[in-house]
Amino acid sequence: xxxxxxxxxxxxxxxxSAELRSISEALRATFxxxxxxxIYTPALEYESVLARGDLRALEPAYxxxxxxxxxxxxxxxxxxxxxxxxxxxxxxxxxxxxxxxFAHCYRRVRPERGRPRELLQAGIELIxxxxxxxxxxxxxxxxxxxxxxxxxxxxxxLGDAALYPQLMSELEVPALLAERLxxxxxxxxxxxxxxxxxxxxxxxxxxxxxxxxxxxxxxxxPLLSALPARAAAAAEGLSAILALLEGDVAERVILDLxxxxxxxxxxxxxxxxxxxxxxxxxxxxxxxxxxxxxxxRPLPAVGFALGLERLHIALAGEERGENGGLP
Amino acid sequence: xxxxxxxxxxxxxxxxxxxxxALALLQRLGIDTHELESNERRLIFPEIGVITMRxxxxxxxxxxxxxxxxxxxxxxxxxxxxLAGREGRAVYELLDLGFGRAVMVLASARSEGEDPxxxxxxxxxxxxxxxxxxxxxxxxxxxTGRQAEIVEVKGSTELAPIAGLAEAIVDxxxxxxxxxxxxxxxxxxxxxxxxxxIANPVSHKxxxxxxxxxxxxxxxxxxxxxxxx
Numbered sequence: 001x002x003x004x005x006x007x008x009x010x011x012x013x014x015x016x017s018a019e020l021r022s023i024s025e026a027l028r029a030t031f032x033x034x035x036x037x038x039i040y041t042p043a044l045e046y047e048s049v050l051a052r053g054d055l056r057a058l059e060p061a062y063x064x065x066x067x068x069x070x071x072x073x074x075x076x077x078x079x080x081x082x083x084x085x086x087x088x089x090x091x092x093x094x095x096x097x098x099x100x101x102f103a104h105c106y107r108r109v110r111p112e113r114g115r116p117r118e119l120l121q122a123g124i125e126l127i128x129x130x131x132x133x134x135x136x137x138x139x140x141x142x143x144x145x146x147x148x149x150x151x152x153x154x155x156x157x158l159g160d161a162a163l164y165p166q167l168m169s170e171l172e173v174p175a176l177l178a179e180r181l182x183x184x185x186x187x188x189x190x191x192x193x194x195x196x197x198x199x200x201x202x203x204x205x206x207x208x209x210x211x212x213x214x215x216x217x218x219x220x221x222p223l224l225s226a227l228p229a230r231a232a233a234a235a236e237g238l239s240a241i242l243a244l245l246e247g248d249v250a251e252r253v254i255l256d257l258x259x260x261x262x263x264x265x266x267x268x269x270x271x272x273x274x275x276x277x278x279x280x281x282x283x284x285x286x287x288x289x290x291x292x293x294x295x296x297r298p299l300p301a302v303g304f305a306l307g308l309e310r311l312h313i314a315l316a317g318e319e320r321g322e323n324g325g326l327p
Numbered sequence: 328x329x330x331x332x333x334x335x336x337x338x339x340x341x342x343x344x345x346x347x348x349a350l351a352l353l354q355r356l357g358i359d360t361h362e363l364e365s366n367e368r369r370l371i372f373p374e375i376g377v378i379t380m381r382x383x384x385x386x387x388x389x390x391x392x393x394x395x396x397x398x399x400x401x402x403x404x405x406x407x408x409x410l411a412g413r414e415g416r417a418v419y420e421l422l423d424l425g426f427g428r429a430v431m432v433l434a435s436a437r438s439e440g441e442d443p444x445x446x447x448x449x450x451x452x453x454x455x456x457x458x459x460x461x462x463x464x465x466x467x468x469x470x471t472g473r474q475a476e477i478v479e480v481k482g483s484t485e486l487a488p489i490a491g492l493a494e495a496i497v498d499x500x501x502x503x504x505x506x507x508x509x510x511x512x513x514x515x516x517x518x519x520x521x522x523x524x525i526a527n528p529v530s531h532k533x534x535x536x537x538x539x540x541x542x543x544x545x546x547x548x549x550x551x552x553x554x555x556x
Contacts, residue, residue: 157532189420191523218535256532274529279392280417281529 008061008109008117020120020308023149023315024102027122027306030145034137036100036124041081043104047071052294053080054264059108061117074106079265079288079303082125087295095128095299102308115280116309123285123305130300131237131287135269136244138285138302143249146273146306151315154275154282156252157217158241159259161266161286163234164214170230171206185214186260214258223255231257241269265291273306277317282310332376333358335537336530339389339397341382342367344501345522348426349398353377355548356541383407386416386525395530396538400427401520402499406460419531421542422524425549427501431463433515434506435495436488442514443488444495448473456495457487464497467517485509 005011012020028038047055047063050073058076066072075081078101090097102122109115124141126134139156146154164185168178177200184193193214197207213231216223220242227235238255245253259270263286270286285304292299334356340349340363350360358375371378378394385399386407397418407416433456435444444454453474458464461479468475478493480486485505487493499520500506506513524545526538 155533187420188418188528191420191423215539217532254532254535272532274532276529276533279390279527279529 006117010116010118016312020312023308023311024122026148026150027145028100028102030141030148031100031124034098034124034141034144036098036126036141039082039085039099039101040103041075041078041085041101043074043106044072045075045081045084047073049084050076050080053077053083053291057263061106061108075103076107077105077305078103078121078123079125079305080291082127082303083291083295083301086127086292086299087297091297096134097127098124099127100124115307120308121283121305122308122311123283123303125301125303127292127301128299129302130289131268131302132240132244134300134302135241135287136249138304139241139245139253139271140249142271142273142285142304143252146311147248149311149315151275151311152318153277154252154273154314155254156271156273157256157259157281158238158253158269158271159256160235160237160268161260161270162237162268163257164210164260167213167231167234168210170234171202171210173200173202173206173210177202181210182260185258190215217256217258218254220250220253220255223257237268263288269302271304275314275318277320277322278310278314280310282314283307332373334376334541336395336534336541337376337378337393339385339394339399340377340379341385341397341399341403342379343382344429345382345398345400345427346379349522352398352424352426352545352548355552356544386418389418389525389527390416392527392529394527395534396421396524396526396541398424398522399525400429400499401518401523402429402431402460402463404523404525405431405518405520406463416525417528419526419528420523421526421538422545422549424522424524424545427520427522429499429501429520431460431497431499431517431520432506432513433464433467433495433497433517434500434511434513437510437512442512444514447494454495455493456497457484457493458497459484460497460499463517467497467515485511 060073060076062074064072082099086097104118105121106118109117124138126138129137142156177196180196181193184196194211197211209228209231224235224239242250265288266286267289268287272281272284274281283304283306287302289300292301340346350363353360363372363377380388382399383403385397386404388394389397435442448454453476455476455478456464457478457480459480461477465477484496484498487496488511489509503513531538
């Protein structure tokens with residue numbers, strides 16, 4: 001007999017479950033060491049509440065109605081629910097606030113390896129600690145937590161969601177073109193980016209800068225020292241973060257000036273976690289300094305989320321010595 | 328196996344119309360493609376870091392990280408991005424390689440009077456369109472406000488209007504000769520397609536140096552060869 005389960009979901013049996021648990025225990029121990037308190041929130045939220053985040057980028061997989069006809073969605077991430085918790089349950093608390101979570105989230109995606117519709121996320125949120133110190137703390141927790149799991153070859157790609165828009169406004173790029181350039185970048189399409197710039201009436205040096213900058217990525221020091229003056233000013237925020245990182249964290253960081261996270265609520269530093277054993281990022285995060293304000297408690301914030309299943313695949317891949325591509 | 332592949336990257340190559348110009352390109356980069364040319368059944372060439380596959384599989388391998396980079400047609404990328412929804416395939420599109428130029432067209436049978444596809448739309452309210460690119464075809468007709476019934480075929484599209492399966496076809500044409508020979512006329516040009524270099528997002532970060540070097544060399548090659556493959 002066949003009793004199907006919804007597309008993009010799956011059962012986890014004891015052997016896999018035990019491995020996932022040992023990963024989450026290692027993460028939890030690190031989060032606890034850094035004083036991040038674990039919280040749970042309802043899997044179901046009112047759609048109108050989650051819509052204060054970015055439901056366009058994080059499309060809910062499942063919508064339902066409750067008895068009174070209100071639209072409910074299964075949460076798409078934990079960042080927005082935690083913003084809600086802070087604004088309601090911690091309305092008068094002195095920041096900074098530190099939370100961690102292990103929770104299932106639900107997204108409307110094309111199901112594929114390590115990218116289910118029901119995904120188990122582990123992450124932290126640091127509320128009320130501005131850049132660069134808050135960002136540096138979160139990156140430190142991220143690196144230490146991944147190392148605690150036994151992941152060895154990972155790197156963190158660090159960029160800034162505000163960098164390219166800021167540069168475009170300095171170069172007086174018209175609004176419509178700016179939107180198209182950002183769209184090409186978020187689709188990772190450098191051919192389209194280049195074509196849009198070729199068609200534009202911008203002066204050649206501006207075009208060259210806008211074409212070249214998002215392709216710059218790699219070890220921080222050589223990258224920063226080779227930046228043209230105008231771009232270097234825009235990248236000052238990144239330098240400030242790097243200056244606060246300890247050696248074991250800094251050695252994991254590469255800069256990526258073309259990094260665009262798809263989430264609308266990111267305002268500053270953004271980052272992704274890469275491992276050579278996996279073709280997709282394992283997780284990522286960034287600063288969202290405006291989101292809490294949308295819930296009535298304006299506080300700067302930063303956090304990250306890791307896909308536990310992806311982390312598991314990467315760990316297993318490292319064990320087998322996978323390096324991406326041919327052996 | 329002797330040493331690492333010459334470019335330090337795994338490259339996915341499409342066995343198809345783009346294969347010959349892609350090989351010529353690798354040769355100009357100084358890669359020995361002799362074995363690639365002479366052995367059609369072999370799929371994996373670790374000594375030069377190449378894997379070969381059906382053209383529409385290239386983005387799949389690259390997206391999953393089974394290859395660092397790949398060469399594929401814009402037609403394949405467009406068709407699959409419509410498949411994946413607005414997010415598209417999670418690969419970097421790094422370079423227009425210029426070769427393999429072809430146009431995605433809407434064509435229908437030559438006729439003395441009205442275009443048969445237009446006539447079907449006018450009188451029956453819908454045109455039937457046979458294609459190997461159902462998503463590009465549906466997207467084009469939707470954007471231009473016409474109702475269509477998309478008939479997906481796997482083989483020669485040109486047969487469909489002649490045999491009465493559809494009034495029109497959406498297909499890729501390089502010279503227009505096959506269309507002409509089958510008495511078909513191009514009615515609309517949808518998009519120009521060329522070969523593209525794509526990269527896996529993680530390889531793009533972790534193998535940045537090897538990748539940028541490849542892009543540089545390909546760009547230089549394109550300038551001196553006028554991107555003619």
